[in-house]
Amino acid sequence: MRGRRTPLRRVWSALFNGYGLLFLAFLYLPLGLIVVYSFNANPINMAVWTGFTLDWYATIFRGASVEGNFDAAFTESPERIFAVVRNSFAVALLAAGLSTVIGTATALALARFRFVGRRFYQALLLLPMLVPDIVLGIALLIFFVGAGIELGLLTIVIGHVTFLSSYVFVVVSARLAGMDTTLEQASADLGAGPITTFRRITLPQIMPGVVGGFLLAFIISLDDVVITYFIAGVGSQTLPLFVLAMMRRGLRPQITALAVLILLFSFAVASIGLFLRSRKP
Amino acid sequence: MKGDTVRTRQRNTLLLLLAPVTLILAAFFMVPLGIVVVYSFLEPGLYGGVEWTWYPFNYGRILGWPLNDYEEFDPIYLLIFLNSLKFALLTVLFSLLICYPAAFWVSRMRAGRKGLVLFLITLPFFTSFLIRIYAWLLLLRPTGFINTTLQTAGLIAEPLDMLFSGFAVVLGMVYIFTPFMFLPIYANVEKLDHSLIRASQDLGANPVQTFLRVILPLTAPGIAAGSVIVFIPALGNFIVPSFLGGSKVQMTGNVIERSFLQSRDWPFGAALALLVMASVVLVLMVHAVRSGRSRDRVVA
Numbered sequence: 001m002r003g004r005r006t007p008l009r010r011v012w013s014a015l016f017n018g019y020g021l022l023f024l025a026f027l028y029l030p031l032g033l034i035v036v037y038s039f040n041a042n043p044i045n046m047a048v049w050t051g052f053t054l055d056w057y058a059t060i061f062r063g064a065s066v067e068g069n070f071d072a073a074f075t076e077s078p079e080r081i082f083a084v085v086r087n088s089f090a091v092a093l094l095a096a097g098l099s100t101v102i103g104t105a106t107a108l109a110l111a112r113f114r115f116v117g118r119r120f121y122q123a124l125l126l127l128p129m130l131v132p133d134i135v136l137g138i139a140l141l142i143f144f145v146g147a148g149i150e151l152g153l154l155t156i157v158i159g160h161v162t163f164l165s166s167y168v169f170v171v172v173s174a175r176l177a178g179m180d181t182t183l184e185q186a187s188a189d190l191g192a193g194p195i196t197t198f199r200r201i202t203l204p205q206i207m208p209g210v211v212g213g214f215l216l217a218f219i220i221s222l223d224d225v226v227i228t229y230f231i232a233g234v235g236s237q238t239l240p241l242f243v244l245a246m247m248r249r250g251l252r253p254q255i256t257a258l259a260v261l262i263l264l265f266s267f268a269v270a271s272i273g274l275f276l277r278s279r280k281p
Numbered sequence: 282m283k284g285d286t287v288r289t290r291q292r293n294t295l296l297l298l299l300a301p302v303t304l305i306l307a308a309f310f311m312v313p314l315g316i317v318v319v320y321s322f323l324e325p326g327l328y329g330g331v332e333w334t335w336y337p338f339n340y341g342r343i344l345g346w347p348l349n350d351y352e353e354f355d356p357i358y359l360l361i362f363l364n365s366l367k368f369a370l371l372t373v374l375f376s377l378l379i380c381y382p383a384a385f386w387v388s389r390m391r392a393g394r395k396g397l398v399l400f401l402i403t404l405p406f407f408t409s410f411l412i413r414i415y416a417w418l419l420l421l422r423p424t425g426f427i428n429t430t431l432q433t434a435g436l437i438a439e440p441l442d443m444l445f446s447g448f449a450v451v452l453g454m455v456y457i458f459t460p461f462m463f464l465p466i467y468a469n470v471e472k473l474d475h476s477l478i479r480a481s482q483d484l485g486a487n488p489v490q491t492f493l494r495v496i497l498p499l500t501a502p503g504i505a506a507g508s509v510i511v512f513i514p515a516l517g518n519f520i521v522p523s524f525l526g527g528s529k530v531q532m533t534g535n536v537i538e539r540s541f542l543q544s545r546d547w548p549f550g551a552a553l554a555l556l557v558m559a560s561v562v563l564v565l566m567v568h569a570v571r572s573g574r575s576r577d578r579v580v581a
Binding site for chain 1: 290295301312320386387398401407413416417419420424428517537542554557
């Protein structure tokens with residue numbers, strides 16, 4: 001702290017800290033509420049605590065075999081949940097993998113080459129992140145239907161790759177910008193070919209950016225609602241679309257338990273990603 | 282000769298690196314957006330689909346020149362659009378008011394704690410968007426946490442009608458987009474040159490003057506960037522209003538969704554989507570021009 005610790009300054013500082021804690025509470029209390037509710041045995045009103053239960057989690061994994069707290073009309077079978085989770089993971093892995101290759105290649109091209117149209121590409125790559133989701137969603141819907149491509153997991157993967165490549169591009173470009181190029185030059189001077197130089201020198205240095213970009217793309221794909229909503233076929237529901245459909249039918253404790261599991265998973269993946277990105281090049 | 286082969290090889294490498302992104306963005310981004318533009322000028326077919334005839338009345342239905350003798354102009358779509366603009370602007374305003382002081386709070390921390398708090402503020406960005414809305418449904422609904430708590434405490438007799446209102450929609454969007462607003466402002470506040478603030482104080486400015494004349498202009502780029510990236514997803518949103526606004530509060534996103542998935546009037550939906558898109562482009566252009574100008578000023 002600079003300056004004298006006058007009483008006024010101390011009051012100001014306390015106010016600031018109080019405000020900051022309120023800010024964090026605003027961000028986290030709603031999520032904390034979901035966690036508490038997911039253990040509440042009350043099947044009618046989650047806001048009234050009637051006792052601790054793990055039944056809602058059990059209905060996700062074991063379905064109807066849980067006695068008592070089972071509400072068949074609102075509970076999805078474990079097989080159904082497993083199927084949509086598998087769909088989501090397949091889409092997210094494939095979309096994130098492809099976007100990582102495309103985004104990284106583009107970042108390398110724009111960072112290591114000077115060419116006509118470089119600024120055009122820089123602007124173009126920002127666009128998919130700036131176009132509102134709903135516009136991209138309906139554009140892809142019209143396009144796929146018009147081109148006669150059947151809506152399904154493949155169209156979801158393609159749709160995700162169009163905007164996820166930009167996210168990976170931004171993350172990897174940031175890594176490349178902070179990188180020292182003398183090692184690459186030394187490698188080239190010593191006679192290594194471009195592929196060897198890339199594999200032995202460039203790739204290891206940008207690896208945290210590449211992995212961070214992959215994880216970011218993975219988590220965004222896993223969570224995407226709007227674009228997926230328009231381009232998913234009848235038989236290709238993903239986890240967010242499944243949760244959306246459940247929420248439309250009414251708020252039930254089973255959604256709450258599922259929500260907690262999703263939160264835990266995305267917290268874990270995001271923590272790894274943010275940790276990797278925070279490491280300096 | 283050798284120079285030539287090196288150059289050829291370099292060019293091939295560049296082409297190889299750029300080919301996938303060019304292909305993907307041309308085929309699945311530029312072309313689809315182009316088709317949306319075309320569709321918005323086509324006549325809707327009787328049973329979904331389109332007739333390939335010039336038909337400017339999709340825009341007419343929204344902006345006020347309906348096809349004569351056939352349709353009546355209903356200002357509802359324009360009103361819903363203006364309402365969406367209002368909600369998006371309110372979302373920007375409130376998330377700015379919340380995030381601005383928080384950015385200063387974080388910037389004054391020592392390194393270790395700062396890292397942790399930044400992590401905590403960024404984390405919700407990576408968690409499910411739907412689940413964060415779900416949390417607010419649990420909080421706001423008549424039998425939700427807030428009403429139950431207030432009733433148990435005896436502060437209110439009847440549950441407050443908070444859900445399905447403009448208030449709930451804006452609150453939900455502020456909650457969802459807080460990290461979008463916080464990060465650009467924080468990046469700006471963190472770079473703030475504190476010697477300028479001290480100079481202002483030494484020269485006798487009171488705290489209000491220092492804030493208005495020094496701190497605010499210096500953090501304006503962060504405010505502008507945060508506002509733009511909150512405004513864009515807020516304007517076209519349809520998930521938040523469909524859950525927290527119910528049938529009472531509509532945004533243009535809801536109308537677009539319905540015209541694609543329920544009434545199957547794709548050209549009309551495309552016209553509405555382009556109206557949203559045009560607003561976004563306008564905001565981006567104003568932002569680009571203004572931030573370019575302020576950069577010139579700094580250089581001069």
